[in-house]
Amino acid sequence: MADYTASDFRKGLRVEIDGVPYLISEFNFVKPGKGAAIYTCRLKSLIDGGTFVRAFRSNDVLKKPDLEERTMRYSHNETDHYIFMDENYEQFTLTAEVLGNNRFFLYDDCEVRVLYHNGRAVDVTLPTFIEKEILDTEPGARGNTATNVLKPAKINGGFEIQVPLFVNQGDTIKIDTRTGEYADRVLKK
Amino acid sequence: MASPSPYHEKGRLQSLQPALIFRSRILSAIRKWFEKSGFTEVETPVRLPAPALELHIDAEPAGAGFLRTSPELHMKRLLAAGYDKIYQMGPCFRKGEWGHLHHPEYTMLEWYRANADYLDILHDTESLVTQVSHSAGSRPLPTPPWPRFTVEELYLQHAGWNPVASYSAERFEHDLVTLIEPALPRDTPVFVMDYPAAAAALSRRKPGHEAVAERFELYINGVEITNAFSELTNPDEQRLRFEHCAQERKAMGAPTYPLDEAFLAALELGMPPSGGIAMGIDRLVMVLLGATSLDEVIAFRERIERSITPRGGSSGIDAI
Secondary structure, eight states, X not given: OOEEEGGGOOTTOEEEETTEEEXXXXXXXXXXXXXXXXXXXXXEEXXXXXXXXXXXXXXXXXXXXXXXEEEEEEEEEETTEEEEEOTTOOEEEEEHHHHGGGGGTOOTTOEEEEEEETTEEEEXXXXXXXXXXXXXXXXXXXXXXXXXXXXXXXXXXXXXEEEXXXXXXXXXXXXXXXXXXXXXXXXXX | OOOOOHHHHHHHHHXXXXXXXXXXXXXXXXXXXXXXXXXXXXXXXXXXXXXXXXXXXOOOEETTEEEOSOSHHHHHHHHHTTOOEEEEEEEEEOTTOOBTTBOSEEEEEEEEEETOOHHHHHHHHHHHHHHHHHHHTOSOOOOSSOOEEEHHHHHHHHTSSOTTTSOOHHHHHHHIIIIIHHHXXXXXXXXXXXXXXXXXXXXXXXXXXXXXXXXXXXXXXXXEOEEEEEBOOXXXXXXXXXXXXXXXXXXXXXXXXXXXXXXXXXXXXXOOOEEEEEEEHHHHHHHHHTOSSGGGTOSOOOOOEEEEOOTTSOOEEEEO
């Protein structure tokens, strides 16, 4: 596997440190005084999203991670195992652990992008906005359109999400899968 | 890289217009200050047979020579010939330098005073920057004198060691970026003075205190704007430093350049004690505007990537 030297670094490059794949989310080239180039990078873990900043010198080397991205569609689940299929009807299984809260946002035929590191699934990206029906919530005050007061509501799987007071049981809402938060109410046609 | 849409490009240039007008006022105010102060504007070659040797600066090849990384050596030849107050403002080129504070083609101002030292240049700097920021209408700077910190006191206070007593280039540069520059005051321009002799570059050692070199840098808002010296005028020491630098570059695998023998010959004949300075004009405009990236003060930052097919050779890619 080829490596990267610091002079190859740029925003958006994926690198590996101590076996963890990272994305360079911010990149800066600085040359202090009459000194050697220093490359400061913010590194974002592709596994847990945590970030940190590190300064590199031009002869520092980082590994190129073995990463592969596959697009597939959700089929069904068998308890904690979630079954997906790619366009060739090849079947893939992802665990609840890898999916995290995203498992509550899946729907039939939902298209996801799965990132594999060394052949192991490490991250799953869903469509940014998905729609879910509210299965249970306290009735809200009629006519209350305030969006800054929230109450808990349940979607399938018992996942709890904070919604504005005017959202009722049976309503469909839009969820931002990047944050797992309520985004909008979908009005019935 | 995909080209941006022509509409996006037009909008970008339109939004830059106030910054570029501000930039034009600064260039004009700089020339006025030098005229008022009795300096001669000079023009020296942009394409050189031998760039000034620096450990960490690479020159862009151009024909049989190189694009200048600084006009320093030619300006010193003028000093050696008896010119006593000279300045020049124009493009310089440094290969591969690209970042929010670096652009491979940038505008450099250099000025030199014969029979002077770095403290005379420091006073010039305070006067020039104050006058220029006032004329351009930027937020007023504090009235000089501006604070001066020695390298020794800054490192002892913020990094816990003394690079003047025992120097490590790697540690010095790393701590400069991560500990010293972030700790510099933001409410006033400051001078960082008296570098370890090992980081003297082309400055002379301080008479009576040989462990430090008479070199200063001006920082505004934590950004390095200038580098100034009491110039090294001893031809033997200059040749030794160039040769040492050439050896280190070779050991690092960096491109090697010929020595500028015409410059060394001029030093042999004698150059008066002089003070000189280089100021990054793009950065000056940036900090006076309150901007944080050169993107906000340079109209066109386009990467040049070309495919070249040398005569009779295979094709190669050259990029900056």
